[in-house]
Amino acid sequence: MPPLLQRGDIWLADLNPTRGHEQAGARPVLIISTDRFNQGPADLVFVLPLTRTDRRIPLHVPIDPPEGGVSARSYILCDALRSITKDRLGPRAWGRVSAATLDTVADHLRILMDL
Template sequence: MAVAMNNTVHNEEVKQFEIWLADLGEIPEKSSVQGGVRPVLIISNDKNNRYSPLVMVSPITSSSTKARIPTHVTVNASDAGFKKDSVILFEQHFTIDKKSKLMYKLFEMPHKYENQLLRALEISTTRMFSR
């Protein structure tokens, strides 16, 4: 596991489908974009995660008001270690710098969610679902 010191990652051992705490920066008021310090799901592949200073992430929210769409994966709090049931927002995925944005690893996603995660990732990034 990477160790966070002064809010930066000093060991780039980051793996796909781990949950990390990240500082996503400030967002404008009344925005649907997720920001601030929050959990994120690492979605970039492990080869990228090992050699690149960047990782792709999807933000996670505990808001229950989010519309349920195919790019969302709902995670039960008791399954994953969250305080509340949470939703991974694959449609909001983006790239961040590991050293300046990732703070520390929270936990790994339970294996039982893997198919849902892969499906939501595919839906959010492929053209076949755009028609």
């Protein structure tokens, strides 16, 4: 099991198997669930996958290296929220996103879910 998981960290995750338009394969994900939930008994985390493909979707948040440990411009897919078991995560975090990026992601999620 991975060490301490924190909101705002980017980890590599194995998202297979998937269906339809879900992001698939081994890819970086942003942990978006609260730290309290991440350390709880559910053994799950809520994540948003990242992609390098710019689909020009307003709910995708761009980040540039070295933020979050990414090596190229990437996009946080706020419209692809999912929970995954912690066993899908790699051995360590790549890095963390900035507080400003995390705030933008939270704003996009509020819009998407009408919260």
